Amino acid sequence: MIEFYPQIRFVHILAISLSGSLFALRGIGVLAGARWPQAALVRYLSYTIDTVLLTAALMLVTILPSAMFANHWLTVKLVLVVAYVALGVFALRRGRSRGTRAACFAAALLVFIAIIGIARMHHPLGWLLPWA
Ligand code: HEM
Structure with missing residues (x-):
């Protein structure tokens, strides 16, 4: 494949x-x-x-190949995907106040950007890697 x-x-x-x-x-x-x-x-x-x-x-x-995931970037990414989905649920549906929904929406977008960084860098630090 x-x-x-x-x-x-x-x-x-x-x-x-x-x-x-x-x-x-x-x-x-x-x-x-x-x-x-x-x-x-x-x-x-x-x-x-x-x-x-x-x-x-x-x-x-x-x-x-599994060697590509040796530094656990995929594991960290999956944890953040779960956080992104949960924040998304509160941003779109379950947040009781407008403030809660806005905060969850902003946090979800930040987590989404962090996930892309981890995927691009193949490293748990994502976008922060160049400064590590
Ligand atoms: C919000 C959800 C997700 C986002 C934003 C995201 C983002 C990305 C991006 C931008 C890439 C391309 C990286 C590159 O340029 O090399 C990528 C690749 C990849 N993603 Fe995701 N992803 C998501 C969900 C997932 C999930 C749930 C999995 C695993 C079950 C996954 C597994 C992978 C794998 C294995 C690659 C291939 C990396 C490579 O070819 O270099 N992704 N992802």
Whole structure:
């Protein structure tokens, strides 16, 4: 399957761009008091994109040699993905006050950027690596 690695990586990155953009738009919509971010169509679109993202991610994990994950960047990334999802739930749905939703939205975006840094650098320190 290694011959499909570039295409699968491309699909993963495309899905990440779509997923992050949709989350950012929905978060702004929620903070503006709009109802469309919770519409069934928007939610199903989000589930579909995230399923593609995760499927491609799992395929990449299967294809790549385990030595590539020796410094545990993938483990740290997965922990942050869980944090991102939890913060996203509070930003879009479960946050009781507007302040809580805004804080969770900002934190989720920061975690998302941190995840990209870890993925790019292949290192748990992510974007901070050049300063380490
Ligand atoms: C919010 C969720 C995620 C984001 C923002 C994200 C981000 C990225 C980015 C930007 C890359 C490309 C790195 C490069 O340029 O080399 C990448 C690659 C990768 N991601 Fe993700 N990812 C996410 C979720 C996941 C999950 C859940 C897994 C594992 C189950 C995963 C596993 C991988 C693997 C194995 C690669 C390949 C690294 C390489 O080819 O160099 N990702 N990810």
